[in-house]
Amino acid sequence: xxxxxxxxxxxxxxxxxxxxxxxxxxxxxxxxxxxxxxxxxxxxxxxxxxxxxxxxxxxxxxxxxxxxxxxxxxxxxxxxxxxxxxxxxxxxxxxxxxxxxxxxxxxxxxxxxxxxxxxxxxxxxxxxxxxxxxxxxxxxxxxxxxxxxxxxxxxxxxxxxxxxxxxxxxxxxxxxxxxxxxxxxxxxxxxxxxxxxxxxxxxxxxxxxxxxxxxxxxxxxxxxxxxxxxxxxxxxxxxxxxxxxxxxxxxxxxxxxxxxxxxxxxxxxxxxxxxxxxxxxxxxxxxxxxxxxxxxxxxxxxxxxxxxxxxxxxxxxxxxxxxxxxxxxxxxxxxxxxxxxxxxxxxxxxxxxxxxxxxxxxxxxxxxxxxxxxxxxxxxxxxxxxxxxxxxxxxxxxxxxxxxxxxxxxxxxxxxxxxxxxxxxxxxxxxxxxxxxxxxxxxxxxxxxxxxxxxxxxxxxxxxxxxxxxxxxxxxxxxxxxxxxxxxxxxxxx
Amino acid sequence: xxxxxxxxxxxxxxxxxxxxxxxxxxxxxxxxxxxxxxxxxxxxxxxxxxxxxxxxxxxxxxxxxxxxxxxxxxxxxxxxxxxxxxxxxxxxxxxxxxxxxxxxxxxxxxxxxxxxxxxxxxxxxxxxxxxxxxxxxxxxxxxxxxxxxxxxxxxxxxxxxxxxxxxxxxxxxxxxxxxxxxxxxxxxxxxxxxxxxxxxxxxxxxxxxxxxxxxxxxxxxxxxxxxxxxxxxxxxxxxxxxxxxxxxxxxxxxxxxxxxxxxxxxxxxxxxxxxxxxxxxxxxxxxxxxxxxxxxxxxxxxxxxxxxxxxxxxxxxxxxxxxxxxxxxxxxxxxxxxxxxxxxxxxxxxxxxxxxxxxxxxxxxxxxxxxxxxxxxxxxxxxxxxxxxxxxxxxxxxxxxxxxxxxxxxxxxxxxxxxxxxxxxxxxxxxxxxxxxxxxxxxxxxxxxxxxxxxxxxxxxxxxxxxxxxxxxxxxxxxxxxxxxxxxxxxxxx
Numbered sequence: 001x002x003x004x005x006x007x008x009x010x011x012x013x014x015x016x017x018x019x020x021x022x023x024x025x026x027x028x029x030x031x032x033x034x035x036x037x038x039x040x041x042x043x044x045x046x047x048x049x050x051x052x053x054x055x056x057x058x059x060x061x062x063x064x065x066x067x068x069x070x071x072x073x074x075x076x077x078x079x080x081x082x083x084x085x086x087x088x089x090x091x092x093x094x095x096x097x098x099x100x101x102x103x104x105x106x107x108x109x110x111x112x113x114x115x116x117x118x119x120x121x122x123x124x125x126x127x128x129x130x131x132x133x134x135x136x137x138x139x140x141x142x143x144x145x146x147x148x149x150x151x152x153x154x155x156x157x158x159x160x161x162x163x164x165x166x167x168x169x170x171x172x173x174x175x176x177x178x179x180x181x182x183x184x185x186x187x188x189x190x191x192x193x194x195x196x197x198x199x200x201x202x203x204x205x206x207x208x209x210x211x212x213x214x215x216x217x218x219x220x221x222x223x224x225x226x227x228x229x230x231x232x233x234x235x236x237x238x239x240x241x242x243x244x245x246x247x248x249x250x251x252x253x254x255x256x257x258x259x260x261x262x263x264x265x266x267x268x269x270x271x272x273x274x275x276x277x278x279x280x281x282x283x284x285x286x287x288x289x290x291x292x293x294x295x296x297x298x299x300x301x302x303x304x305x306x307x308x309x310x311x312x313x314x315x316x317x318x319x320x321x322x323x324x325x326x327x328x329x330x331x332x333x334x335x336x337x338x339x340x341x342x343x344x345x346x347x348x349x350x351x352x353x354x355x356x357x358x359x360x361x362x363x364x365x366x367x368x369x370x371x372x373x374x375x376x377x378x379x380x381x382x383x384x385x386x387x388x389x390x391x392x393x394x395x396x397x398x399x400x401x402x403x404x405x406x407x408x409x410x411x412x413x414x415x416x417x418x419x420x421x422x423x424x425x426x427x428x429x430x431x432x433x434x435x436x437x438x439x440x441x442x443x444x445x446x447x448x449x450x451x452x453x454x455x456x457x458x459x460x461x462x463x464x465x466x467x468x469x470x471x472x473x474x475x476x477x478x479x480x481x482x483x484x485x486x487x488x489x490x491x492x493x494x
Numbered sequence: 495x496x497x498x499x500x501x502x503x504x505x506x507x508x509x510x511x512x513x514x515x516x517x518x519x520x521x522x523x524x525x526x527x528x529x530x531x532x533x534x535x536x537x538x539x540x541x542x543x544x545x546x547x548x549x550x551x552x553x554x555x556x557x558x559x560x561x562x563x564x565x566x567x568x569x570x571x572x573x574x575x576x577x578x579x580x581x582x583x584x585x586x587x588x589x590x591x592x593x594x595x596x597x598x599x600x601x602x603x604x605x606x607x608x609x610x611x612x613x614x615x616x617x618x619x620x621x622x623x624x625x626x627x628x629x630x631x632x633x634x635x636x637x638x639x640x641x642x643x644x645x646x647x648x649x650x651x652x653x654x655x656x657x658x659x660x661x662x663x664x665x666x667x668x669x670x671x672x673x674x675x676x677x678x679x680x681x682x683x684x685x686x687x688x689x690x691x692x693x694x695x696x697x698x699x700x701x702x703x704x705x706x707x708x709x710x711x712x713x714x715x716x717x718x719x720x721x722x723x724x725x726x727x728x729x730x731x732x733x734x735x736x737x738x739x740x741x742x743x744x745x746x747x748x749x750x751x752x753x754x755x756x757x758x759x760x761x762x763x764x765x766x767x768x769x770x771x772x773x774x775x776x777x778x779x780x781x782x783x784x785x786x787x788x789x790x791x792x793x794x795x796x797x798x799x800x801x802x803x804x805x806x807x808x809x810x811x812x813x814x815x816x817x818x819x820x821x822x823x824x825x826x827x828x829x830x831x832x833x834x835x836x837x838x839x840x841x842x843x844x845x846x847x848x849x850x851x852x853x854x855x856x857x858x859x860x861x862x863x864x865x866x867x868x869x870x871x872x873x874x875x876x877x878x879x880x881x882x883x884x885x886x887x888x889x890x891x892x893x894x895x896x897x898x899x900x901x902x903x904x905x906x907x908x909x910x911x912x913x914x915x916x917x918x919x920x921x922x923x924x925x926x927x928x929x930x931x932x933x934x935x936x937x938x939x940x941x942x943x944x945x946x947x948x949x950x951x952x953x954x955x956x957x958x959x960x961x962x963x964x965x966x967x968x969x970x971x972x973x974x975x976x977x978x979x980x981x982x983x984x985x986x987x988x
Contacts, residue, residue: 032570032626033614036563041642044560066538069530070616070647070663071586074593076526078601089593092565093604094616096587097651099568107572110587110613119604120527122564122588122616132526142838148535153564153647157591169564344636 007356009290014234019163021284024356025293028163035161035168039277042357043164045301046280047171051151053203053298054173054275057195063147063175068129070152071120076128079253090157092122092168122155127221127246127272130176131254138178138268141260145188146178154276164281165238165494172276178256178268182247185269186224189245192273193226196241204279205296205405206230206286207413208240209420209439209489211464216448219272223247229463229489231416232285235437237463237493240282243273281494286412287381293358294380296408297401304330304337304397305354309347309366322390323365326375329394335401355380360404361397381407420489426478429490433460439491441469443484445477453479460490501850503784508728513657515778518850519787522657529655529662533771536851537658539795540774541665545645547697547792548667548769551689557641557669562624564647565614570622573747584651586616586662616649621715621740621766624670625748632672632762635754639682640672640762648770658775659732659988666770672750672762676741679763680718683739686767687720690735698773699790699899700724700780701907702734703914703933703983705958710942713766717741723957723983725910726779729931731957731987734776737767775988780906781875787852788874790902791895798824798831798891799848803841803860816884817859820869823888829895849874854898855891875901914983920972923984927954933985935963937978939971947973948984957983 007024008016022028027043030036039047055065071094098114101107123129130148138146151173161167175192179185193210200206208228218225222244230240250256251267260266287294297303306326308319323339330337340350354362364376374387377396381404388396419438423429432440444450444462455461469487477484501518502510516522521537524530533541549559565588592608595601617623624642632640645667655661669686673679687704694700702722712719716738724734744750745761754760781788791797802817804810817833824831834844848856858870868881871890875898882890913932917923926934938944938956949955963981971978 029627031563031623032567033563033565033623036565038563038627039561041558041560045558047561048559064535064539065542066535067533067541067665069525069527069532070649071527071530073526074602077593089595089602090591091593092588092614093590093593094586095589095604097584099571099583099585099587099615101583108568108583110589120586121593129525129527133523133532155564171561 007290007292010233017290018281018285021288021292021356022163025284025358027280027284027293030163033168035158037161037163037167039171042301043280046283046295046299047277049299049301050199050203050275050279051173054195054199055149055151057199058149058173058175061147061191061195062145063149063177065150066148067150067152068126068133070123072123072126072129074119074121076132077121079128091124092155092157094120094122123152124154124156125272125274126150126152126154126174127176127250128254131250131256131270134176134178134268135254135256138256138258141180141258144178144180144258144268145184147175148177149173149175162281164277164284166278170277172274174272174274177271178251179270180258180260180266180268182269185247185271186245189224189226189243189271189273192271193228193241193243196228196243196273196275199275200228200230200240200279201409203296203298204283205298205409205412206240206282207409207416209416209464209466210468211466211489213242213464214448214451214462214488216451217462219244221246221249222272223249227464229439229491230282230286230412231419231439231491232282232494233415234285235419235439235491237439237489237491238278238282238285239463239493240279241273241275244271246270246272285494287408288358291383292356294408295358295360297360297405300358300360301336302338302357302359303335303401304361304363305359306337306339306363306365307347307350307354308339308341309364311367315367318367318370319365322370322375326363326365326390326393330397333394333398335397361400363393363397379404423478429454429460429478430458433458433490433492439463439489441466441487441489442478443473443475444486444488445480445482446485447477447480447482450477450479450482454490458490458492460492463489463491463493465489501784501786504727511784512775512779515782515787515850516657519778519852521774521778521787524657527662529652531655531657531661533665536795537774540777540789540793541771543793543795544693544697544769544773545667548689548693549643549645551693552643552667552669555641555685555689556639557643557671559644560642561644561646562620562627564617566617566620566623568613568615570626571615573622585618586649586651588614588616617646618648618650619766619768620644620646620648620668621670621744622748625744625750625764628670628672628762629748629750632750632752635674635752638672638674638752638762639678641669642671643667643669656775658771658778660772664771666768668766668768671765672745673764674752674754674760674762676763679741679765680739683718683720683737683765683767686765687722687735687737690722690737690767690769693769694722694724694734694773695903697790697792698777699792699903699906700734700776701903701910703910703958703960704962705960705983707736707958708942708945708956708982710945711956713738715740715743716766717743721958723933723985724776724780724906725913725933725985726776726988727909728779729913729933729985731933731983731985732772732776732779733957733987734773735767735769738765740764740766781902782852785877786850788902789852789854791854791899794852794854795830796832796851796853797829797895798855798857799853800831800833800857800859801841801844801848802833802835803858805861809861812861812864813859816864816869820857820859820884820887824891827888827892829891855894857887857891873898917972923948923954923972924952927952927984927986933957933983935960935981935983936972937967937969938980938982939974939976940979941971941974941976944971944973952984952986954984954986957985957987959983 213225310316707719802813
């Protein structure tokens, strides 16, 4: 896009604003393949930072990485009936393994002789192909728990796509574990939800509500699905990740048994859990503003940009030397920094570009600043400018980065909690999800019929049954009037 | 496999030996999908170490990572005629995007209504899909050089597969760059070959011969292909990686033009270069022995294993305390280490397992050792045992790891150079590649006919025209008798 293209205001059209920010920050773009995006370097660097931190946390909790085939034989999906219903339908199907060159048309054609005996699906998720292996690998209680994680691309054919939020191909990690007991599997699923919560709060600065999915919203084939639900600035929910306690559903479908200490053959209990490039969509929507992307420092590909300002050669020498000095000083710490020395952009264009890209701190170094012994420091979250003396930079920059990180999380947390409305009637519930753009916390009878009614009439779904809000359930379901079993969060979602 | 399964001796059957080592070290196994392997945790950890070092080197040379779609529209392959011929034929073809559930058979079937208008190929390599983007991204000389790298999975349908060496799906990185001049592109292709050489020599401890591919062996669509050729212990060659100077072939096919400083519209010059999980096959075949895998310390997932030896409780306390002390000492350095405390394996089984897995150093701690104030240190490369006093461990272990790393590289280098035979006749050439299991260095007229004759009669091909062996070309081609243009290396290969 042109460097001067205006970003649609959030208040005008939230959906257009999102697309404009993705484009303005150069995060991703549509490819020539329907529904597939290209993750551009700035967007991919954010994913690499997420990977780096999450991979370390996954390893610190005892998991090891492995890699399983991208292809899944069609018959594998016949094994787990519920899984089949929920998944595997909108999948990319490989039927041929060769093209041939047609010398007349000078084009490639599918070679009918190279038809596969059994179609292969490109993994929409890897439970089936991984558990096929687990059925061979697991023999004894000594092989448990088996704690494996995979970083991979997956494909789900989607009709309506949006960069990061919903694309035919996306990147993720998927953890797959097997345990000796149901309790251990359940605890493990919750442990991994907490790992995600730490990543998402401490690095991505996004507040979330942890809870359980309802039966109709859980992962097909799971016993229980746990989730972290985040709130976007338009009040809609975004499922940041899920962690499933799979029960023994797949163990029975794939015959994964172990000899226990008591000598008996038993089915394993399993978990699976994933976090995808979709989280970058949440990152954009939670923090950004009408000037473009806003990034938490801990996840930003670049934390500080130094913009030297000069008009003539002597000024140039002066400010570049000072910029270099600051660069060297910051580089000795863990801070990622660069000097923008491009001579074919105006100062305004440079400011504009780094602002759009969400770099947390901009340091301006002009000739008058050098003479005055200070720099102008601009923080991206509040756009506040301040003068910082050269001798204070070493301490001020880390402190400001820290302050930005805290401020973004605090804003996210306050926005989330101030937009959760406890409702006491169905009319109130509808008002919250339809007019007040928030989460409605309501007493619910636990029945699918009540849930379905809300979905049909308002498009809101149960995002989760929050762990922390279940004490003293007394009263009736706001939908059916029957005695309530849970407090549930209803909201529209991405 | 059973823990006691014997590894076939290298001298009996090299090919079986390779498969046995892969299995014994638990690196990978075949999956239920024909031609696709599962990279098991120990094998994947090696790949992660390769990735870590290579990614840092790729970034240090100015490249940034990005991610492009796994799917390539079939028509993209029609654009570059030579590329079509060489590639894209044995590819996985996606023709449908949905399965439907047949309630009668209770099975999934391809939904005929979900046929794609244009078939999609799963990338066998990404030149076409990436350069489609480059044609939009590159406008001015200021956008050059464009230096992008991608870590990805790719699929090439192979009839005969072997773990790591040749699999339908494999993992790799592929670098794709665009430059303003032909010279710059050529220099960049060589620069990246040197980056690979550093990785492969310094981390994987494998000696290679850098050189240029012949016309018939180069990458389809490249102007020049550079390669590093390694020698396996059976004397066969393995192409460790390639770096292509693509000329302006793809630039013209995909219309990638830029406005140069002189205001003129010009085509860019490009490079692409890749290194894949295949290198793990080389790593196995270059260093390993009849006891299993041998790993260079810099790439080993675990560098030191501490095996405590005890018979009764008081011995157990004694040796475990000492083992823990050593563990803590080594962990404070960069050395990766663990204590093998499993109580259901014999000491012999533990030794056997870690030996098969190629852990560079084993430290044995028995009660007598503790009393004598030393440990037994066994290095995996030579199987030499030595007593090391406790107070010397801190220095001895890093020194021994360093010695193993150097020794493995030196062995690889000596084996390579002692098995390159300069030949002066066609008979000698045949003798070297057929009976002496080595590389034949021969004068060659540069003609495809001569090359084809060798291939037909001996199955050996030109592995490369080595950079360093081209001075004073006088004399005739050993095949045709015509005046020679090059010295070329002929060998059988993987």
